[in-house]
Amino acid sequence: MDALDGKKVLVVGGSSGMGEATAMLAAKARAKVTIAARGHDRLAAAAKRIGHGVEPVMLDALSDSSVDKFFADGTIWDHVVSCVGAGGRGSVRELDMTAAMAAMDGKFWAGFRIARRARIAADGSLTFVSGGLSQRPAAGAALISAINGALEKLSQGLALEMAPVRVNTVSPGPVDTPMWDRYGADMKQKFLESAAARVPLKRVAQPVEVAEIVLFFMTNRFVTGTVVPLDGGSTLA
Numbered sequence: 001m002d003a004l005d006g007k008k009v010l011v012v013g014g015s016s017g018m019g020e021a022t023a024m025l026a027a028k029a030r031a032k033v034t035i036a037a038r039g040h041d042r043l044a045a046a047a048k049r050i051g052h053g054v055e056p057v058m059l060d061a062l063s064d065s066s067v068d069k070f071f072a073d074g075t076i077w078d079h080v081v082s083c084v085g086a087g088g089r090g091s092v093r094e095l096d097m098t099a100a101m102a103a104m105d106g107k108f109w110a111g112f113r114i115a116r117r118a119r120i121a122a123d124g125s126l127t128f129v130s131g132g133l134s135q136r137p138a139a140g141a142a143l144i145s146a147i148n149g150a151l152e153k154l155s156q157g158l159a160l161e162m163a164p165v166r167v168n169t170v171s172p173g174p175v176d177t178p179m180w181d182r183y184g185a186d187m188k189q190k191f192l193e194s195a196a197a198r199v200p201l202k203r204v205a206q207p208v209e210v211a212e213i214v215l216f217f218m219t220n221r222f223v224t225g226t227v228v229p230l231d232g233g234s235t236l237a
C-alpha cells in the first residue's frame, strides 16, 4: 500500500489489541509508526513484536497534561488513531459513579483530548474505535452504549469541523483481544464463545479485521463522517 509509505501514523492504544494490529499493518505498509499508551513494558513488548522501527511513547489519554505535553512538539501527523478505553459494564443502579465517570473519561474524553491537540495534515485522517453496543444497546451495558454513541457523534461533528482532515469511526462487535484477559482465560473463552454464537458469521472478529478498516480510512481520500460497523452481521440479527 504505497499511500502510507513514509507517512507519520500515531496509534494511541497501540500496545495491544486492535491498536497493535493497526500499528502492525501501517508499519508493514512502510508508514513511520508511533504507538502510545500508559504501560512502558507493554509498549516495549509491542514495539518488538511489530518491528519496522516503530516508536513506543508513553501517553495517558486520561490526563490533560499528558496529552498536551505529548502533542506540544508540534509534529504534524498524517494519520492519528484513538483506540483506548475499557470499563463501564454494569447496570446503572449498580455502577459506582466514580467507575462510571472513569469509563466515559477513558474513552470519550480521551478521544476528545486527542482530537483537540493532535495536529493532522490536511490530507490526513483521525480515526476512533467505538463499539457495536452503540448500534445495539444491551441491558447491563447502557453506559458503554452511550460512550460509544457519543464518540461516534463526536467523530461526525469533527468530520465537519476538521475538514479537509477526514474523521471516521469503526464500530466493532466483540473482538478477540487482550482486553478480555482481565476476566481470566476460562471466562474470556466462555464470553467469546457465547458472543460468537450470537453473530451471524458464528465467530468474533480478529484485531487485524478492525485494522483493515482503519487503514481503509487512512487511504481512501473521500471517506469522512462515517461510522462503519464491523460485526459479522449482528446489526441485522
Ligand SMILES: NC(=O)c1ccc[n+]([C@@H]2O[C@H](COP(=O)([O-])OP(=O)(O)OC[C@H]3O[C@@H](n4cnc5c(N)ncnc54)[C@H](OP(=O)(O)O)[C@@H]3O)[C@@H](O)[C@H]2O)c1
Binding pocket: 012, 013, 014, 015, 016, 017, 018, 019, 036, 037, 038, 039, 040, 042, 059, 060, 061, 062, 083, 084, 085, 086, 087, 106, 107, 110, 129, 130, 131, 132, 171, 172, 173, 174, 175, 176, 177, 178, 179, 180
Ligand atoms: N475487544 C472487544 O471485544 C471490543 C469490542 C468493541 C469495542 N472495543 C473497544 O475498542 C478499543 C480497543 O480495545 P482492545 O480490545 O484493542 O483493547 P486492549 O487490547 O485492552 O488495548 C487497549 C490499548 O489502549 C491502551 N490504553 C488504555 N487506556 C489508555 C489511556 N488512558 N491512555 C493511553 N493508552 C491507553 C492500552 O495500554 P495501557 O493500558 O498500557 O495504557 C492498550 O494499548 C477500546 O475502546 C474498547 O472499548 C473492544
